[in-house]
Amino acid sequence: QVQLVESGGGLVRPGGSLRLSCAASGFSFSDYYMMWIRQAPGRGLEWVSYISDGSDYTNYADSVKGRFTISRDNAKTSLYLEMHSLRVEDTAVYFCARAGRYPASALIYWGQGTPVTVSS
Amino acid sequence: NFILTQPHSVSESLGKTVTISCTRSGDSIASKYVQWYRQRPGSAPTTLIYEHDERPSGVPDRFSASIDTSSNSASLTISGLETEDEADYYCHSYDNMNHGIFGGGTRLTVL
Numbered sequence: 001q002v003q004l005v006e007s008g009g010g011l012v013r014p015g016g017s018l019r020l021s022c023a024a025s026g027f028s029f030s031d032y033y034m035m036w037i038r039q040a041p042g043r044g045l046e047w048v049s050y051i052s053d054g055s056d057y058t059n060y061a062d063s064v065k066g067r068f069t070i071s072r073d074n075a076k077t078s079l080y081l082e083m084h085s086l087r088v089e090d091t092a093v094y095f096c097a098r099a100g101r102y103p104a105s106a107l108i109y110w111g112q113g114t115p116v117t118v119s120s
Numbered sequence: 121n122f123i124l125t126q127p128h129s130v131s132e133s134l135g136k137t138v139t140i141s142c143t144r145s146g147d148s149i150a151s152k153y154v155q156w157y158r159q160r161p162g163s164a165p166t167t168l169i170y171e172h173d174e175r176p177s178g179v180p181d182r183f184s185a186s187i188d189t190s191s192n193s194a195s196l197t198i199s200g201l202e203t204e205d206e207a208d209y210y211c212h213s214y215d216n217m218n219h220g221i222f223g224g225g226t227r228l229t230v231l
Contacts, residue, residue: 035220037165045157045165045210047220059218095164104214106155106170113164 002026002109004096009114016086016118022079022096022111029077030054033099035107036070036081038092038116046092049081050099057103064090086118122146124211124223131229136201140226142211143193154194155212156185158205159225165210169196198228206230 008020022034036048049060049070058070069082079096093115097107125143132138142154156169167176169185172194187194198205211223 037220044225045212045222047222050220061219103218104152106153106167107157107165107212108167108170108176110164110166
C-alpha cells in the first residue's frame with residue numbers, strides 16, 4: 001500500500017535551516033506530482049509547495065517563496081524540502097502528500113507529518 | 121486571488137445527515153477542482169472527495185459532494201452520522217497560478 005514517511009523535523013533557531021525528507025513507497029513515484037502542506041499548532045492546513053513528476057515544474061506559496069526549495073529524487077523515491085531563513089511563523093507540522101499527474105490536482109495520500117519548531 | 125470560506129463548526133445528531141459548505145470568492149467554483157479532507161484529532165488528513173464529487177476507493181458512499189455555481193460553493197454531505205465522523209473537515213482547491221488554497225476548516229460535532 002502507499003506509504004509516505006516524513007523525517008527531518010526538529011527545533012531550529014530563527015534564521016536557521018532545515019531539510020525535510022519524505023520516503024515514498026507502494027506506488028510509481030516518478031509518475032506523480034508531490035506536495036508539501038503544513039499545519040501550524042491549532043491552525044488549519046496551508047499549502048506550501050509542489051513539484052512535477054520529472055522535477056520540471058515547481059510552485060511555492062508566497063509565504064515561503066525564495067526561502068524554501070522543493071526537490072525530489074525519483075531513483076530514491078524521495079521528496080525533499082530545503083528550508084532556509086526560518087521564521088517563528090514557519091513552526092508547523094509538515095506533511096508530504098502524493099497528488100495526481102497534473103498541477104492543481106487532489107492530494108490523495110498523506111504522510112503522518114514531521115514537526116518543525118522555530119524558536120530561540 | 122481567492123479564498124475558500126467554511127463555517128467554523130457544525131453539529132448534528134448521530135444517524136442524521138449534515139452538510140458542510142465551502143464558498144469560493146474571487147472566481148468561479150468550477151474553475152478548479154474542489155477536494156474534501158477529513159482530519160481527526162492528532163492524525164494526518166485523509167481524502168474523502170476529489171475532483172468535486174469523486175470518492176477514493178475505500179471511502180464509504182455516506183460521503184458525497186457537489187458544487188453549485190449559482191452560490192459559487194461546494195458542499196460535503198455526510199449521511200448516517202457516526203461518532204467516528206467527529207473531526208475537522210477541509211475543502212481545498214487552487215487559484216489560477218496553481219497555488220493551493222484550503223478553507224479554514226469546519227469542526228463537526230456529532231451529538
